[in-house]
Amino acid sequence: MKVRIFFAGDVMGKPGRRALQLGLAELRQQVGLDAVVVNGENAAGGAGITREILHEFLSWGVDAVTAGNHVWDQRETVSYIESEARLLRPENAPPGTPGRGALRIEKEGWSLGVLNLMGRLFMHPIYDCPFRAADAALQGALADCSVILVDLHAEATSEKYALAWHLDGRVSLAVGSHTHVPTADERIFPGGMAYQSDAGMCGCYESIIGVDREIAKRRFIDAMPAKAPVAEGVASLCGLLVEVDTSSGKALRVERIRRDYPAV
Secondary structure (H helix, E strand, O other): OEEEEEEEOEEOHHHHHHHHHHHHHHHHHHOOOOEEEEEOOOOOOOOOOOHHHHHHHHHOOOOEEEOOOOOOOOOHHHHHHHHOOOEOOOOOOOOOOOOOOEEEEEOOOOEEEEEEEEOOOOOOOOOOOHHHHHHHHHHOOOOOOOEEEEEEEOOOHHHHHHHHHHHEOOEOEEEEEOOOOOOOOOEEOOOOOEEEOOOOEEEOOOOEOOEOHHHHHHHHHHOOOOOOOEOOOOEEEEEEEEEEEOOOOEEEEEEEEEEEEOOO
């Protein structure tokens, strides 16, 4: 069986949520989607994700929501993440951290495994080894899944590529998140794993990684702290569309997606 899986890059505030909703509806109508995974750690005004927004995503047919270093920006997340199986935090978080980083979802005739990892180079907080965490999850919670998607939430491209080569042949797709800038290196590795260093951002690109560009620019100039609001305007859906053979778990086709949606 061939299935189409879409991974949406970091959703940045209300404009990003608008682009995600409109873009998913278009993709479903035009190409069909069998599974959708979204990085939602910036969905609530650029900082974390609320329970209400999580349920909004699920109502749009999102199968799982991944996160990273901003997962705890909304204080309420600590209180609800244990009861919301489809919201993940990095699997390599220290022992005792609330929530989970690996999820198995049963589909019609196949199963989807989702793994959330966070890199350690230039990242805060510093989590445990993502390589060892991946090995444990693939041998444990995600063993025998038909298709496995990995969100590599990391800053350094070198670390993402190292993780990718470590995972090739064992997962169906590994997609980077965190930098909010889409890379043009989508490919299929020799072992059949689809890859992109960063899926980019669902949000406004007339900005600095999704926030008001004048305030963000001033922070670089005067080095003074300032809260930069999420940028408004034309919002883009950015992500990676992958076709996978469920019998082998290998990617057959990979396509970088970017679609723009004007403000209403």
